[in-house]
Amino acid sequence: MSETKTGKDAAYHREKMxxxxxxxxxxxxxxxxxxxxxxxxxxxxxxxLEAHY
Structure with a gap:
């Protein structure tokens, strides 16, 4: 996984929390x-839903 994706994921989770x-x-x-x-x-x-089907 690229650092850019990891950084975006971390920012997403911080904002969500x-x-x-x-x-x-x-x-x-x-x-x-x-x-x-x-x-x-x-x-x-x-x-x-996609993961289940």
């Missing part, structure tokens, strides 16, 4: 953050 922590703390997400969260949640669900 930050949004989850904000949501748990009842901090209101801005529209861009909420859209990104929703989009990435859908991508994860799609990947899980």
């Amino acid at each position: 930050l949004l989850c922590k904000q949501e748990e703390a009842k901090i209101r997400l801005n529209a861009e953050q909420a859209d990104w969260r929703d989009d990435t949640d859908n991508e994860l669900e799609d990947q899980e």
